[in-house]
Amino acid sequence: MSERTLFDKVWDAHTVDILPTGQTQLFIGLHLVHEVTSPQAFAMLREAGLSVAFPERTFATADHIVPTDTRARPFLDAQAEEMMQAIEGNTRDFGIEFYGLDSERQGIVHVIGPQLGITQPGMTLACGDSHTATHGAFGTLAFGIGTTQVRDVLATQCLAMEKLKVRRINITGALSPGVYAKDVILAIIRRLGVGGGKGYAYEYGGTVVDRMTMDERMTVCNMSIEGGALVGYVNPDATTFNFLRGRTFAPPAEQFERATNYWLSMASDPDATYDDQIEMDGPAIEPTVTWGINPGQATGISERLPLPEELPDPAGAQRAYQHMGFTPGTPVRGIPIDVAFVGSCTNSRLSDLRAAAQVAKGKHVNPRVRAIVVPGSYGVKAEAEKEGLDQIFRDAGFEWRAAGCSMCLAMNPDQLHGRELCASSSNRNFIGRQGSPEGRTILMSPAMVAAAAISGQISDVREFL
Amino acid sequence: MPDGLGSRITEISGTALPIRGNDIDTDRIVPARYLKEVTFDRMGEYPFFDERFDANGNPRPHPFNDPKYQGASILLANANFGSGSSREHAPQALYRFGIHAIVGESFAAIFTGNSLAIGLPTVTVSHDDMERLMAAVEAKPELKLSLDLSEKCLVFDGGVIPVEVSEMARKSLAEGYWDSTSTLAANMPKVRQVAARLPYLNGF
Numbered sequence: 001m002s003e004r005t006l007f008d009k010v011w012d013a014h015t016v017d018i019l020p021t022g023q024t025q026l027f028i029g030l031h032l033v034h035e036v037t038s039p040q041a042f043a044m045l046r047e048a049g050l051s052v053a054f055p056e057r058t059f060a061t062a063d064h065i066v067p068t069d070t071r072a073r074p075f076l077d078a079q080a081e082e083m084m085q086a087i088e089g090n091t092r093d094f095g096i097e098f099y100g101l102d103s104e105r106q107g108i109v110h111v112i113g114p115q116l117g118i119t120q121p122g123m124t125l126a127c128g129d130s131h132t133a134t135h136g137a138f139g140t141l142a143f144g145i146g147t148t149q150v151r152d153v154l155a156t157q158c159l160a161m162e163k164l165k166v167r168r169i170n171i172t173g174a175l176s177p178g179v180y181a182k183d184v185i186l187a188i189i190r191r192l193g194v195g196g197g198k199g200y201a202y203e204y205g206g207t208v209v210d211r212m213t214m215d216e217r218m219t220v221c222n223m224s225i226e227g228g229a230l231v232g233y234v235n236p237d238a239t240t241f242n243f244l245r246g247r248t249f250a251p252p253a254e255q256f257e258r259a260t261n262y263w264l265s266m267a268s269d270p271d272a273t274y275d276d277q278i279e280m281d282g283p284a285i286e287p288t289v290t291w292g293i294n295p296g297q298a299t300g301i302s303e304r305l306p307l308p309e310e311l312p313d314p315a316g317a318q319r320a321y322q323h324m325g326f327t328p329g330t331p332v333r334g335i336p337i338d339v340a341f342v343g344s345c346t347n348s349r350l351s352d353l354r355a356a357a358q359v360a361k362g363k364h365v366n367p368r369v370r371a372i373v374v375p376g377s378y379g380v381k382a383e384a385e386k387e388g389l390d391q392i393f394r395d396a397g398f399e400w401r402a403a404g405c406s407m408c409l410a411m412n413p414d415q416l417h418g419r420e421l422c423a424s425s426s427n428r429n430f431i432g433r434q435g436s437p438e439g440r441t442i443l444m445s446p447a448m449v450a451a452a453a454i455s456g457q458i459s460d461v462r463e464f465l
Numbered sequence: 466m467p468d469g470l471g472s473r474i475t476e477i478s479g480t481a482l483p484i485r486g487n488d489i490d491t492d493r494i495v496p497a498r499y500l501k502e503v504t505f506d507r508m509g510e511y512p513f514f515d516e517r518f519d520a521n522g523n524p525r526p527h528p529f530n531d532p533k534y535q536g537a538s539i540l541l542a543n544a545n546f547g548s549g550s551s552r553e554h555a556p557q558a559l560y561r562f563g564i565h566a567i568v569g570e571s572f573a574a575i576f577t578g579n580s581l582a583i584g585l586p587t588v589t590v591s592h593d594d595m596e597r598l599m600a601a602v603e604a605k606p607e608l609k610l611s612l613d614l615s616e617k618c619l620v621f622d623g624g625v626i627p628v629e630v631s632e633m634a635r636k637s638l639a640e641g642y643w644d645s646t647s648t649l650a651a652n653m654p655k656v657r658q659v660a661a662r663l664p665y666l667n668g669f
């Protein structure tokens with residue numbers, strides 16, 4: 001049993017009661033809501049005649065279905081328009097702050113929480129979205145939940161939860177140039193498996209994580225769920241505090257020192273006990289890409305595609321190869337791509353766009369490739385434009401879009417067609433994920449996506465730096 | 466929502482439907498485009514839609530299309546079923562299709578939670594037992610199974626297989642706590658006490 005970890009401390013501080021089932025009733029300090037997983041929850045509230053218990057601790061935005069080429073209303077897609085009207089109506093009726101397309105605060109829910117300083121250390125946070133663990137980068141216990149649980153949080157600001165075990169993942173040494181946070185998390189999932197985190201919260205630490213920026217920590221925590229862990233987090237430190245200082249919803253200057261003391265007190269103690277500990281060697285991580293249909297089916301860029309019989313689930317690997325149309329044993333480099341996507345809550349923050357722009361600058365996208373860049377939020381887009389990143393991308397032949405989830409799950413018009421192969425900075429390479437049942441996805445860092453866009457094939461970004 | 470709000474669920478019996486493969490993710494169970502619907506009402510039409518129908522809407526061979534499994538109420542699955550997206554649409558779709566219990570080798574965490582929240586039990590058996598079960602059902606689709614949550618076993622003509630279900634889930638289902646809002650709401654005074662002592666809600 002873990003003791004004196006951030007997980008234990010935050011869990012204890014938010015425990016309301018032990019329920020008859022043995023579950024913990026956990027108070028949720030912050031509830032983030034988006035348009036796709038909430039309409040049924042609001043409908044359930046209405047049906048039961050309930051109100052929202054803590055509307056001031058609830059923030060909503062629209063990200064999944066929003067078009068990124070034009071924001072004109074009504075949307076061309078009548079279903080998307082209906083969904084948009086539902087969240088507008090629900091947030092108005094229940095008194096919840098909503099950042100719609102006319103707000104400068106709009107963006108992917110996991111990008112705007114941190115950006116606005118709403119996400120803070122030592123909190124519990126829930127959102128009807130599996131990538132909620134992103135917020136764990138701040139030392140927040142952030143849970144991705146389903147729609148019925150969204151109803152529970154709206155109605156009571158609580159969840160009925162079972163405590164998780166805590167696995168400490170230490171990434172030691174330093175990363176080599178051209179190796180990014182995305183490569184770190186892909187390497188972790190490759191090693192521990194897509195189901196390896198089941199029942200665990202992942203605490204990421206070690207010198208590699210200590211040196212990471214908040215953006216990088218968010219990328220790592222974001223994909224905890226791809227490793228099967230419901231929760232992932234990093235202990236708060238000076239990097240965290242410097243990021244938060246001065247943000248819209250961060251504690252004001254006169255409270256900031258007291259806040260910092262509280263946040264530090266919630267970090268894992270040096271002698272904390274963990275249920276499991278794993279060491280990863282930072283320098284051994286190279287640019288990593290997926291080759292299959294789940295994020296654990298990944299390989300280093302200089303390696304050859306693994307043979308099914310070398311893997312723990314040969315049948316699963318065979319099915320993946322069948323879908324992807326790749327030949328086991330051949331190099332992953334050089335596979336031609338059709339589409340390049342820089343975006344998603346994993347990798348659409350300013351530093352991600354900078355890394356991709358650095359590779360794209362002065363070059364041109366291969367004429368066979370359709371390439372788009374979708375900033376994670378309105379705010380990220382504005383900052384990027386201030387730096388001229390939009391111009392670098394446009395000059396290189398990328399489309400520059402407005403903020404949203406876009407081709408990460410293709411609920412808006414941005415989709416793959418037929419068997420197109422997409423180099424993507426998103427988080428899921430599941431069959432059909434990018435909008436075409438035959439479509440194919442290779443996950444990688446934004447810089448690697450830019451390198452693939454320019455060369456027209458899976459490439460080693462280190463040759464572009 | 467399933468009928469019988471907070472009903473007591475201790476036994477599910479009926480025929481079974483095997484769906485082979487590890488790591489079946491919720492994008493496969495319900496493709497994202499169906500998440501644009503603002504109600505769950507039609508989810509029962511969509512399980513595994515893109516695997517069951519080609520681009521022109523013609524059915525393909527798939528267990529969910531196979532007449533011999535029609536009317537099944539127990540789904541048989543391999544490892545890490547329901548991984549990926551937290552969409553509750555996935556268990557909703559299965560439930561509304563007619564699946565009232567899922568027996569698997571293992572499940573993804575959010576999927577288990579979402580299923581329990583709508584009164585859909587997910588229980589696990591060993592890999593070998595699952596092989597045996599799937600083979601038995603494939604050979605004889607009319608085989609009747611009975612999942613007994615109190616005795617933690619799956620009974621059928623040809624054997625009894627022990628199943629694992631957490632004590633929390635078993636109790637939740639048996640006593641109707643799976644419908645959690647009212648249980649949580651009963652504690653609102655304590656909830657407000659916790660809120661009143663959290664530094665970040667009180668100016669630090």
Ligand code: SF4
Nearest residue numbers: 131344345405408409
């Ligand atoms: S960007 Fe993708 S993973 Fe992130 S919230 Fe949107 S759809 Fe989900």
